[in-house]
Amino acid sequence: METVSIILFLLLAVVVSGAFARMLPFGVPVPLVQILLGAVIGLSTSHRVVLDPELFLFLFLPPLLFLDGWRIPKDELFKDLSTVVELALGLVLLTVIGMGLLINWMIPAMPLAVAFALAAVVSPTDPIAVSAIAARVPIPKRMMHILEGESLLNDASGLVCLRFAVAAALTGSFSAGEAALTFLWVAGGGLAIGVLVTLAVSGAKTWVTRRWGEDTGSQILVSLLIPFGSYLLAEHFHASGILAAVAAGVTMTFAEISRQAMAVTRMRRNSVWDTLQFTLNGVIFVLLGEQLPGIVAGAKETVLLTGHHSPWWLGIYVVAIVAGLAALRFAWVWTSLRLTILRKREGTAEMQSPNWRLVAATSFAGVRGAITLAGVLTLPLALRDGTPFPARDLAIFLAAGVIIVSLVLASVGLPILLKDLKLPPEPSRQAEEDSARVATAEAAIRAVERHQHEQGEAHDDPGLYAAAGGRVMDFYQERIDGLSDGGADELRLQERLASELRLVGIQAERAQLLELARARAIGSEIARKLTRELDLAEARHRG
Incomplete structure (x- = not known):
């Protein structure tokens, strides 16, 4: 019963976090509010949520990464694929190596393998936290697409690096050649399994639907099970379950093109996945806040691992890690943008220097969030001989500090940098849309x-x-x-004005329908049916 009560409190904190964020001035991002509410829960109860690392990883990451892969715009991803790969793979590897050595140098008591593991979990970025921060200052579309693609791939690459670092910490040895071969299987096998599972499930689902009809609830449930099935199957064959979930999500887009579901199924499925995404991301940040009192309470013991006595050293280490991450990202983004994004037309030898605000905004957008917390909590509790995993509490404290500091810095700096920021003009897709219409x-x-x-x-x-x-x-x-x-422009203007007038009419219909229902002039079933029709019409014209 106590566990159920804590879960309900966590969900309640997720529910009210959005309202609190809107009430607070200066556009405080929702993740920070969720962390604060989680800390309140942690301080107000003597019961603590004990997180099983493997269970935590299995419950939270597969559906989130699957959905990211499913919904990311594929054309935009492929257009800037070179930039995305440079950020998601090159920058991750540089971060793991550079920050791992820096952390080990700053904190000699933390073994090198554990330092690399910590560097691996702080390498992935979180675009959801960035979107929450920049809600009042919209991020340019192309930048957001790059950040989404980077996050999708660096989640997988960072967690794969974490896997190798943890294995090295458990075994006490590391072979570069063996790691390279293992990486090929872990990555390739995970990608292949994710693709095959999605295609097989989609094909079977279509076969059943054509013969016996489509059941909306079953279709939604199948979509929820695909990421977990892909993850479990990949892990069974010692491949990357994370990459399998990502590949399954990307494949889902193409599987849906050839195997269309009913409109009502797609609408309800989207609603279910939106709710699941909001809940899982919110619970992760609330859990971070709930764990903070225990983490801070153990700060005195944790700081002794570093050879110091003052807890302020932990804050210094967090700031140093954030500064190191920012410096690496700024340098890498500057080089990447100079080589791939802001290049002038072909045949021109001259290169345009990247706008420093663009580089700084892209660097500030490297906020750490749910994936970092999920990754660090998956560190084993003990080594194979039963002794406690070295510096685990210290790694969790530093990762949590990096998440909070990066969120605060980005919430202050990102809106300022994004204000009136001009990116190179993007080619219009309007002609393509008109042709399709x-x-x-x-x-x-x-x-x-x-x-x-x-x-x-x-x-x-x-x-x-x-x-x-x-x-x-x-x-x-x-x-x-x-x-x-x-007359395309005039037609679009007419449609926009017609939608505006239609919304006025819908609001009048809704008010009159409410009066009829209150006066018992119509039954509840008729009121429900007409309300749903008005909801669908309003969603269409607002979309």
Whole structure:
């Protein structure tokens, strides 16, 4: 019962964190509010959440990474793939090596393997925390796509590096050649298993649907099970379950293109996944706050591991690690942007120097968050001989400090750097969108014409079906004429104004429906049905 009560308190903290964040001035990011609420829970109860590292990793990371891979814009990812790979792989490796050596030099009591493990868990970035920070100052789309792609890949690369570092700490030995071969299997096997599981499940699901129909609840549940199945199967074959979850999410996009689900299934599934993502990310930050009182209470014992007596040394180490991460990221981003993003047109030898605000904003956006906390909590509790894992509490304290300090610094600096920041102009995709709208409208007209003729002949009433079909085809023909005759801008303006007026009408409908329901002029079932129709219409016009 106590465990259930704590879980409910954690979920309640996630629920109220968004409201508290909106109430507080200066745009305090939601993750910081969640950490604060978690700390309040930790201080107000004598019961502590004891986290099993493997269970924590299994419950939180697969669905989050799967969803990131599923929803990330693939075209934008491939367009800046070289930059993303440089940040997600090159920068991670540089961070693990550079920060591992720095941490070991600063804290000789922390073994080198553990220092590399700590460096590995602080290398991944968290775009969700960045989005929360920059809510009032929107991040330029291209920068956000790069950050999303970087986070998707560096989550996997950082956690794979963590796996090798922990193995070295447990065995006391490390072989570069053996590690390279193991990495190939861990990475390649994980990617292949994630792809195969998604394709197999999607194919089986489609086969069942075509023969016996589609059940929305089952479809949603299957999508929830895919990341866990991919993770477990990959781990069973000693491959990377994290990469398997990422690959499964990316593959899900392409599997969905050829195997379409019903509209109601997609809508409900998106709602379920949005709720799951919000809950899991929120619970992770609340758990960080809940663990903080215990971590701080043990600071005196933890600092003794460093050879000092004052707890302030722990703060100094956190600041030094954050500064080292920022310096490495700034240097790497400067080089990466100079080589790949801000290059002038082909055939021009001159290179444009990156705007320092762009480099600084991209560097500040390297906020550590849920993945860092999840990774550090997966450090084993003991070595193979049963002795406690060396400096585990110290690593958790430093990782938690890095998360909090990076969030605070980014919440202050990122909005300032992003204000009025100009990026190189991006090519418009409007023509591509207009062409797709015309093509789909033409296909709709052909289908309506064919259907009205078939139904009119079958029911001996062609005039009725011709009139109904004409109304529908006029709608599509207006779209084609507006987009094909150079009136695309005017048509879009008309549609925007029509949506605005439609929203006014929907609000009036909703108010009148509420009055009818309160007066018992209509039944609850009719009220529920009409409310749902109004909700769908409002979502369409607001989208």
